[in-house]
Amino acid sequence: MSTQPPLLLALDLVGTFAFGLNGALTAIRATRLDVVGVVTLGMMTALGGGVIRDILIGSVPPATFQDWYYFALALAGALIAFALGHWLHRLEMPITVLDAVGLSVFAVIGASKAIEYGLGAGPAVLLGVxxxxxxxxxxxxxxxxxxxxxxxxxxxxxAMVAATLTVAALGLEIYGLGAALAAAAVCFVIRMLGVRFGLNAPRPPGSAAQRR
Known part of the structure; x- marks a missing residue:
């Protein structure tokens, strides 16, 4: 079982469900997959980043395979998307909000776990992302x-901002639930501002995307 603070664990679980849901919806919109394909891609979206991180830092078997509720929530999100995908498009903004929660918490947890396993600041930020x-x-x-x-x-x-703030808080020995939530909140706000105002990362000067 996870040793995270209850609130952070709850947000982690919400993010897992949201990633499974959003990942499956993305697969449905882009392809003509059957239930196996949709569910597989939804679960990969929810669990893939954590599995990669755990393998890279030597935390095996990955947490996903030790705590059944991560697997169950990712599966539930993907199945709901498969069954109700034709209706869920009406809830695009709430799903985006939940997805942003998952992005924020995953970045914080990923970076803190990397530091816990002895990695330096740079690799920890990368693994948070x-x-x-x-x-x-x-x-x-x-x-x-x-x-x-x-x-x-x-x-x-x-995600990089949240991971960097997490690593900085750990380096200053002020990391705790408050610092973790603050880092996640910064990530969430930046992400939602990007959604609200259609912001994108800078593109190369003169690129076709920039001209549009």
């Missing part, structure tokens, strides 16, 4: 798309 965006990247590659995190929206940048 991988935890947050790795699953979605795997999903996009499997459906033949350039990963969203590489081409549009403020997604990886907020």
């Amino acid at each position: 991988i935890t947050a965006v790795g699953g979605g990247t795997i999903r996009d590659l499997m459906i033949g798309q350039v990963p969203t995190v590489l081409r549009s929206e403020l997604y990886a940048i907020p």
